[in-house]
Amino acid sequence: MRYLFRKLIELIITVLAVSVVTFTAFMVIPGDSDTVLAGTEGIRQSVKEESGNIIVQYGRWIKGALVGDFGESSQFKMPVSDLLGERLIVTIHLGVMCIILIALVSLPFGILCARKPGGILDNVIMALSNVFMATPEFFMGMLLTIIFGVTLRWFIPGRYTSYAVDYVGFISYMIMPALAIALPKMAQMIKFIRNSIITELKKDYVRTALSKGAGKNRIMYRHVLKNALIPVITFFAIIIAQVFAGSIVAEQVFSVPGIGRLLVSSVLNRDYNVCSAILLYISIVVVVCNMTADVMYYYLNPRKEEKI
């Protein structure tokens, strides 16, 4: 319990630190929203005034953030919270779909590889994994679009339907972007699971079980997997954080109106209110994921207790 409490304190401090960095970062970047929108065209009349020093401004911002009020988007002229709501749902769908895909694919493949390391199947999967791991998301996205969208015509690039209009259509459109993010992560995950199992299989208790006459499957699923998956959990938490970061790229390539695209567009247009809200959200996701992993790691494996 004390451990959990300590972790929680850590989490709050981290998020606070991130919020300070996010807030001050924008003070340094040149340009502001009005000049970007006006371009080389006009001069906007402004009756807006910024009051208070930087600390007061930060205080006001964090106070609003706590109740979900991030001010108004200068680019879209609407409250940031309205803007975020719908897009958050889209990105969360994308993230969850990715995670499901990664879990569904990497576990069976990892086990398959670990069963006969060096076998044909293992070699093929490992080779493919290396290729996928080295492929950046945007390239993977374009590749998928060209293969499945332009050549095979399985889906229509850019024909996004809102989840509110047609949920099935929405989910089916999201499969490709989810795949684009998931494939490189799957590759990493398969490798990690494979190696973790192989290491575990070399342990003494496996030999003991074998000599007792336990079946190979029984050893794998009853004993080895349980132990081998513990480090995988930590790794998975990192992957989850990466998935949400990866969605920035995939949303751009597939024109998905999610948080990622909003972030890119708000950075380019110097829409600070939107930017800082999204960055805060992303950092919370990352920090919470990491903490959950730490906590799970701790409780799943009591042996670690003495080390902490």
Added chain:
Amino acid sequence: MKRNVLLCALIIIMTLLCGCGKEGTNGEQANSITVGISQDMDSLDPHIAVAAGTKEVLFNVFEGLVKPDTEGNLNPAVAEEYKISEDGMKYTFILREGISFHNGERVTAADVEYSIRRCAGMLETKEEGVIVEPALSVISQINVVDEKTIELVLSKKDTELLGYLTCAIIPKDYKEMKSNPVGTGPFKFESYKPLESIVLAKNEEYWGDKAYLDKVTFKISADTDALFLELMGGNVDIIPYLTDAQAQSLPDDYELKVGTMNLVQGVYFNCDREPFNNEKVRQAMCYAIDRQNIIDMVAGGRGEITGSNVSPRFAKYFSTQARDLYSKDVNKAKELLKEAGISNLSFTLTVPSNYTFHVDTAQVVAGQLKEAGITVNIEQVDWATWLSRVYGDRDYQATIIGLASDLAPSDTVARFYSSASNNFVNYNSNEFDMLFEEAKASSDDDKKVELYNKIQMLMAKDAPAAYIQDPALLMAVSSKLEGVRFYPVQVLDMSGIKYKD
């Protein structure tokens, strides 16, 4: 075994799901099209929107007292006719009979008065974000004569005012402009979702030739690459701005339409900074640059050479003499540099990284200048940084950019007026200022043409910029469609587009 079955099942389900998405394609509304754009709306209020991409779309929804046609003539729109008094100091507009806004309300002289006051910054309470058009400041008085008649009284003579009266007429004190805009144009606003789309529907009550299409969806994509993939996949019918490379790999069921961008691209110098505060250095640059070669290299040979900030689209005002003033002559360039007492010239060329076209141009320019012994360091900055540092603070040596202008010829060169707030090249010439004032006030057309010719020659000779070209506008249009119209201003007119029989 079980696992394999499960995997197979998963793959099949995924395939099926992907297949599902496809069914929707043929069931779409017959008389509608999708236009792919890569710039989001900055506001739906026509007096707040400044982004060129937004104005292009809103052109279909809003109209001014007058409206440009494809030839650049200003025709009466919300006004049915107008009179200019003998001395040029008073404009009288009579509103069109029976014209109404999309919400069904009649357009009255009070609405017009409100709209012009708002555009000119003459309303009593200033509204956040409204763009004030400085050219409208010559209006000293707006008189509502009756329901249908309005009078504009000027403080000084300005024969080019009409070009600015294209500013949108909106209902007086209408509060929902940002979320549900209403105008008088051939299309009315239907819906807008940030990052997704803006949808326009046909205005059945339109006073002029009604639109052919029932519905136009402007689909907002993240960037032009994503947009082009969508075109390859058949999701969009029209993409307005293609790169040269994209134009070459257009699928068979699309046609390439070529217009002009109506802007002038050039290498602009900071006339207050070393080494470009020396006229000779600037002229040397003009001699060292081969404009046709740039057009061939970056635009596939499409684009029209210019010799000043006036684009060739201003037909009679455009000076061919200014265009032909410089031709590539490396020796001459070297000579001029020698005269200026400069050897081993090296400078930084700042370009906005989001405009691939300008970045590519910078590479070619750097190559050409190398022949004349000039070293160019290309510095790429993002758009916001460019605007604040180069355009706002004028903290740069040279830059490449394209400058657009309204229909009035004065608008093309207004930024070179020595005290203009957007004179980012720091050009300062008394002769220019005088000619410019004179040209703006001149009501004799021949005289005006002559004055603008003089201005262009002066701008070419003084060379605050090495003007390059008015780039070509490459538009992909589905072969099923016809009726695309290009204007001398940057708009996407949807009202003439229809499906071929």
